[in-house]
Amino acid sequence: MNARTRILGLIVLCGLAPAAVAGPLHPPAGPVASTGTPLSEMEPRTVIGPATTPGDADSVYRITEPGSYVLAANVIGEDGKKGIEIASPGVSIDLNGFSLVGVPGSLAAVRSEPHASGASVSNGSITDWDGAGVHLLSSGGCHVSGVRVAGSGSTAVLIGDGGLVEECVAVGSTYGYYLLPGAVARGCTAESMLYSGFSAVRGATLEGCAAENCASDGFSARGGSVLRGCTASANGVDGIHLDRGSTAIECVAVDNASYGIRADDDCVVLSCTALENGDASSTGAGIFLFGSGSRVEGNHTALNKIGIRATGSGNLIIRNSARGNTANSFSLAGGNAAGPIIAGSQVATFANPNCNIAY
Numbered sequence: 076m077n078a079r080t081r082i083l084g085l086i087v088l089c090g091l092a093p094a095a096v097a098g099p100l101h102p103p104a105g106p107v108a109s110t111g112t113p114l115s116e117m118e119p120r121t122v123i124g125p126a127t128t129p130g131d132a133d134s135v136y137r138i139t140e141p142g143s144y145v146l147a148a149n150v151i152g153e154d155g156k157k158g159i160e161i162a163s164p165g166v167s168i169d170l171n172g173f174s175l176v177g178v179p180g181s182l183a184a185v186r187s188e189p190h191a192s193g194a195s196v197s198n199g200s201i202t203d204w205d206g207a208g209v210h211l212l213s214s215g216g217c218h219v220s221g222v223r224v225a226g227s228g229s230t231a232v233l234i235g236d237g238g239l240v241e242e243c244v245a246v247g248s249t250y251g252y253y254l255l256p257g258a259v260a261r262g263c264t265a266e267s268m269l270y271s272g273f274s275a276v277r278g279a280t281l282e283g284c285a286a287e288n289c290a291s292d293g294f295s296a297r298g299g300s301v302l303r304g305c306t307a308s309a310n311g312v313d314g315i316h317l318d319r320g321s322t323a324i325e326c327v328a329v330d331n332a333s334y335g336i337r338a339d340d341d342c343v344v345l346s347c348t349a350l351e352n353g354d355a356s357s358t359g360a361g362i363f364l365f366g367s368g369s370r371v372e373g374n375h376t377a378l379n380k381i382g383i384r385a386t387g388s389g390n391l392i393i394r395n396s397a398r399g400n401t402a403n404s405f406s407l408a409g410g411n412a413a414g415p416i417i418a419g420s421q422v423a424t425f426a427n428p429n430c431n432i433a434y
Contacts (some may be wrong), residue, residue, distance in 0.1 A: 082216030088131075106241060110346070119128035120145045120169070123159065134160035136377070146173040152181030161187040161194050161214075170199020170222070177204030183229070185236065186210040186354065187217065196219050205230065211235055219243060233266070234258045245272075251286065256298075265289060272310070273323075275300040286310060293331065296321040307331060317342040318349050318366075328352055333359050335379065338390075340366035348372045353380035359401065362386035364392075371395065382433070385413075393429040404433035 090161065112410035120143040123126050128136040128144070134157045138144060141163050150158050158175045158416040168185070175184040183206035187194050194211055195218040201208040208224030211217040212233040223244040224231035231245035233253045241261040251265030256277040265272030265286045272286030277298035285294030285306045290314070293307030300319040306327045307314030314328030318339040326347045328335030333356045335349030344362060347370070353359020361376030373393045376382035381404075382397030389412030397404035405416050417425050419434025 093346050098340075105122075117387075119143070122147045123150075126178075128159075130160075133157060136160070137162055138166050138168075139163050141167070143167045145169045146171045146199065146268060147411060150171050150175045150184075152177040154180035155182065157182045157186045157206070158184040158201075161191045161211075162187070164190060164194075164214075166191060166193075166194045167195040167197075169197055174200040175204070176202050177206075177226075180205060182206040183210040184208050184227075184249070185223075187214040188301065190211040194218070194291055195220075199223075200225070201231075202226055208232055209234075210244070211238060212253065224248060231322070232263075234260075249287070250274070254281070260273045260284055267292075271295050272307075275302075279307055282373065287316075292316045293328075296323075302326050307335070312362075313337045314349075317344070317369075323347055327360070328355075332356065334363040335361045337363045337365060338369045338371070341368040342366075343369065343373055344371045347375075347378045349379060349380045349382075353371065356380070360385065360406075361397075362395075370372060376400060376404075383407070383431075385411050387411075392431065394431065394433065396432045398434050 081364050099150045123136050123144050123146055130136050136152055137160045139162045149333055149413045158313040181204050184201040184204045185196055191214045193216045194214055196405055197210050197220045197284045199337050203226040205228040207229040208227045208231040209219050209325045210233045212235050213237040217238040219240045221242050225246045227248035230250040230253050231248045232240055234240050237257040239259050243263045245265045247267045249269045251268045251272040254275045259280045261282045263284045268289040270291040272289040273294045275296045279300045283304045288309045290311040294315045297318045298384050302323045304325050308329040312333045313334045313335045315323055316330035320341045321344040324345045328349045331352045335352035336344055349361030352361050360381040361379035362383045364387050367387045367389035369390045372394050377398045379400045380402050382400040384406045388410050390411045392413040406411050414429035415427055416431045
């Protein structure tokens with residue numbers, strides 16, 4: 076095919092192509108305006124204020140109808156009152172970058188009534204309330220996201236059954252987070268709590284959370300709760316305290332005063348790292364097994380007072396490694412099912428896959 080034939084073919088193909096649809100060549104004069112549906116019609120939101128959400132004897136504002144609500148200014152607390160009370164199911168509150176600022180004697184910044192299920196609170200700050208920051212404990216299926224709570228006289232965030240807390244920050248409060256059964260905390264931090272950073276009960280889940288410099292435990296998990304990928308550092312007692320069938324997977328505990336990870340009864344500690352824990356206690360350890368029936372497997376302990384310490388019995392302790400722990404790498408009471416403890420120089424020739432390694 077010569078060049079002339081190819082050019083003629085392209086001309087024919089272009090002629091067969093459908094005409095492109097474009098806007099007018101001469102649009103009307105004036106400013107460009109949207110032709111879409113206004114946002115107010117797509118997602119009508121009510122601005123929280125005295126006229127739309129009037130308070131009562133114990134609340135500055137009270138929401139009594141389901142719907143989407145938004146702040147347009149900061150909320151200042153009052154003595155003996157909650158900031159925003161949620162008294163209806165299906166309420167979504169966008170703090171819109173504004174703050175709820177408490178005063179002496181103020182109660183919770185945001186609190187739901189028992190029947191107010193499915194509440195959502197997002198995108199703002201809560202400071203210096205004598206009560207809780209966000210208290211949704213008595214309502215199921217709630218959601219808190221992107222909220223920073225500082226200086227709460229109680230717990231920063233309480234979430235009820237099946238709720239979700241994500242990307243929140245708690246600083247300088249009495250307690251950090253409290254989760255009821257089935258609740259999930261994801262990507263949250265607790266720093267400088269007067270007591271514990273996170274408390275989870277009966278099957279709650281914490282993923283990618285961090286607790287630092289809390290005066291008591293960084294994490295306290297009970298009743299089959301699960302911690303996955305969490306970090307506990309520089310806490311005043313234990314980094315992670317597991318009880319009654321709870322699990323820690325791929326967590327890190329660093330520089331906690333007593334124990335990096337403590338497991339009481341029937342817990343699982345799997346693929347975790349414990350580093351530089353126990354300096355404040357003569358019996359401190361990277362991992363401490365106080366109770367019985369727990370499984371401790373595939374963990375690494377380094378530079379703790381004791382690497383893995385077990386005073387309870389009936390625990391399974393296999394495939395762990397320990398390096399540079401100052402008092403002892405493994406201190407295990409009788410009655411535990413532990414893999415052989417070998418030196419690093421024996422690894423190449425030792426056949427038992429369940430051995431624990433001190434090197």
